[in-house]
Amino acid sequence: KFLFVCFPQAKYISQCIDEIKQELKQDNIAVKANAVCKLTYLQMLGYDISWAAFNIIEVMSASKFTFKRIGYLAASQCFHEGTDVIMLTTNQIRKDLSSPNQYDTGVALTGLSCFVTPDLARDLANDIMTLMSHTKPYIRKKAVLIMYKVFLKYPESLRPAFPRLKEKLEDPDPGVQSAAVNVICELARRNPKNYLSLAPLFFKLMTSSTNNWVLIKIIKLFGALTPLEPRLGKKLIEPLTNLIHSTSAMSLLYECVNTVIAVSMTWSFFQLCVQKLRILIEDSDQNLKYLGLLAMSKILKTHPKSVQSHKDLILQCLDDKDESIRLRALDLLYGMVSKKNLMEIVKKLMIHVDKAEGTTYRDELLTKIIDICSQSNYQYITNFEWYISILVELTRLEGTRHGHLIAAQMLDVAIRVKAIRKFAVSQMAMLLDNAHLIASNTQRNGICEVLYAAAWICGEFSEHLEEANQTLEAMLRPKVTTLPGHIQAVYVQNMVKLYASILQQKEQSGEKEAAQEITQLMIERLPQFVQSADLEVQERASCILQLIKYIQKLQIKEVPVAEEVIALFAGELNPVAPKAQKKVPVPEGLDLDAWINEPPSDSESEDEKPKTIFHDEEQRHSRHRQPEIDEEELARRREARKQEQANNPFYIKSSPSPQKRYQDTPGVEHIPVVQIDLSVPLKVPGMPMSDQYVKLEEERRHKQKLEKDKKKKKQKKEKRGKHHRHNSLHTESEEDIAPAHHVDIITEEMPENALPSDEDDKDPNDPYKALDIDLDKPLADSEKLPVQRHRNVETLKSPDSEAPLVEKKSKKPKKKEKKHKEKERDKGKKKEKEKKVIEEEEEKKVILQDLHYVRNCCYGPYLLLCSAVTYDIQGNLQNDSQVTVSVIFENKSTSFLKSMELNVLDSLNTKMLRPEGSSVHDGIPVPFQLPPGISNEAQFVFTLQSIVMAQKLKGTLSFIVKNDEGSTHEKLDFKLHFSCASYLITTPCYSDAFAKLLESGDLHMSSIKVDGISISFQHLLAKICFHHHFSVVERVDSCASMYSRSIQGHHVCLLVKKGENSVSIDGKCNDSTLLSNLLDEMKETLSKC
């Protein structure tokens, strides 16, 4: 048809375009249509055809279907919201929509779905809505689907069109029905709470429909609804089980399983899903395998145990030829390790490291091994010698980019696990000795980075070195100068530490000559570092060279120097938590923002500054060590070491290979290391030994178990006659595995009286841990009842008092907003945005009905942040130091808003939770953009330490306003008000528990009285419940007791009494400040009544 498709050369195309331009000028519509058709093809090839927009409209308007169809196709491919001529099409489209020919209508609808603009949506909404009731199902179906696009572009159409849309759920034509399901499901997925009332209807559809496409949609919808209405979960079990058992469609099965995972149902149901997933993973189809693993990783987050039993299967997947499947399996392994299986899993991974082709996957394996071992503060490691040897084995990896990761682990373990230092030092000395094998790869972050760690560990813990001389010599080899500068610098620094300890040792044993020899060695070899091109290395080396020359002078005069030299490196370096500085409490009365000295004026000379810096330095250097040598500990370690030596091939670093060591007599230890032939690329001695640990560990555990069993038998004997079935059924569990040797992991240091909070200890990136909540436990009263409670509150209200409350809420804000807008215009400002902050409870977007469906969190009224932004603060039950702030952004301007970023000025007490690695000055991007008239909700988490006082945080919302004139960057300041009430969680309390609480006498008391109250008592209680998150415990006439609990567990009890025109509230609470603040807030609410 078109020859040019075969020869799309640029020249040919431009020739074609010229031809097309000629054709478009002709009057013959057929020729024109054909030209447009060719243009559509060119558009697909990437050519701009927007210049022909008007011709396209001409062809769209053709009376013949043939041409119309081509015109609409071209329009749907190249028209968009910015196309100017699009508004010319309104009438043509309207005409086509009402054409007696259903295909004319169809083609117009299809086209519209691609290029509908807000204007078109507004103008044609009614026409399309009418088409939803067209006689032809072909048209009804399309009209229903287009309606969704119309809703998006013109949200005002949703409410009027919704009843008819709902009707279509029961359309006699299955195609129309499925279209309606599609649209409603899509709507509901975004805002599920508005569609809860349709649940019964969808439930009926789900049990009656046989169309898999429809079923998948409905199941997805229930996945979104169930979290809001937990009772749905129970109802879904039966139909979902039936589907899972009966369907042959994998897509449907997969959807069911995914939904079950998402809404967390019963344990047995979970097991069923895991079984089904196993079948998927075992399938030969790569796609099913991949998805099975993907779903497994979702289950792992909530039910790790049920996945752990399928470890074999997941390990098998590591052998898969498909890399994406292997990576999925690796992700799963991370969450599956336990003390029991860690060594085994890592062993398997090490085998894969050896086999892996391609550095990307190998590096992925390496990081995973380290992640798995180091997770939760090395929780699953029972034998650190094993871990160190794993790390040493990993240094064999050539071409890795993660040398620094291994190095960091070596340093961390050696510093924090004191018991392992001796072993670590021996291993590191070996690495240094074999540096030539590692140093061949000197790229940044390459494997040579481990030498950095090795040098530091050997230097810092040189007291553990068996052959310090030899290690020192290894560090002074000329080859070292080829290493990257930062590693050489560490070498230089640490060889002095080594030198100092050798010096001390020699002096103590009276070997003066040996001491002088070692000094001479240093003086001979150090100049190679003094010549380094790296400044850091050069500086350190020349300092040290001078120092050692001085030492030599003293040595010649026979002055003992060792004590003083070693004093240079006195003091233990303790690990300090990265967040320690932040945790230092600010002493009372200290204002960090105040100037200590008035800022210097410009005229002042600058040469005074350095003085103060030096002064500071001097003070900092006075560090003292208190070496604590515990005799018992030393003896114990010595004993342990002897034992270790017996079966530990690593220990003798001077033997050329571990195999040899076994055959040799102990005398071999004295063979000097120089005898190793360096030209032969030996395996680093002792390297492939982690496997032996696995074996040893197994034996050890077996032994342990036997011992335990013995003990148990003994116990049994003693207790014979009594029934003790539990013991006999006992199997080895996590707790039974005692660590190989006593390991004391030093926790990182925190400043004294650091502010108490564990917020930092929880790794926000560790979803598996955070979500480890037992979902099968029967609901506790505190979880279950908010639903009931709210109903109780409502029944308290007389029907006439409830209605106006809701109505007033919806009316009031509108008025207010209008007023603000007018004010704005008066001020002559361009945008309809309110810059002033209003912190009163004006916007009440939350519909009371919502409260029925909310567990675990309490909704308060959304406060008005500024006219475009409303927010609500909720406490987080799972975390006693976090609140979630939900912010609704509404774009009231006529411009497009994008790149919104919300930032607040953190206070000491309250901080916005930012992603790791970002500074306090970074805002958090709002995850959406706002077209005009649209609103959307985003959530931000804040951490706080004390909740006894209300907080105000200043913040800024920055965004880009985009309109026809271009885009501008705008800012909106606001204040976030964290009232004390927002830290309360509506918690029901029974009257007897309430009484006990009051009797306990642990509570502080305070009371308030408010005059001029005119509203009814029910209404008043409802207000306290709603705004201050209380629940009514008991009510007698005009007196009621109320209760609430703070996220940090404070109990708050109230006794509310109503007099003639006043109300008095007596409160009791664990914390008197919190109580008085809460009462003040209540007073403010009530005084407005």
Added chain:
Amino acid sequence: GCLRQQTWKIHFILLFSRQGKLRLQKWYTTLPDKEKKKIIREIVQIILSRNQKTSSFVDWKDLKLVYKRYASLYFCCAIEDQDNELLTLEVVHRYVELLDRYFGNVCELDIIFNFEKAYFILDEFIIGGEVQETSKRSAVKAIEDSDMLQETVEEYMNKPAF
């Protein structure tokens, strides 16, 4: 980022040959042409570089790509994170079936020479990123009926030959 502003099931569908030549593109999200071109180039490259034996799914930005190769043509859909990959594969397969039924043993050349028909069929099957016709029979019938309408038009018969 920018793909998030309009949320429909399928964000776009691409058909391209083994040589990386684009044969059909349908977008259900509004994006500037420049952006589209960039995305197409990126995705074609990602998919062509993948091993034949790998799964049909690729995580791409915040979307998932679901693709399948039929003879010399790759069919690729971009869907959202929560969407069902297997269902999307079924959608792709159904589209291929529709093409097959319409053209009779469809091949790449059919789609090159009748590209507008390939679009018409796609539009009958998917509208705005959402499957509109789950029945194969009805979809093909709609196209054939429209074609009948077309064939009766005399101008069509008399149109100039190229």
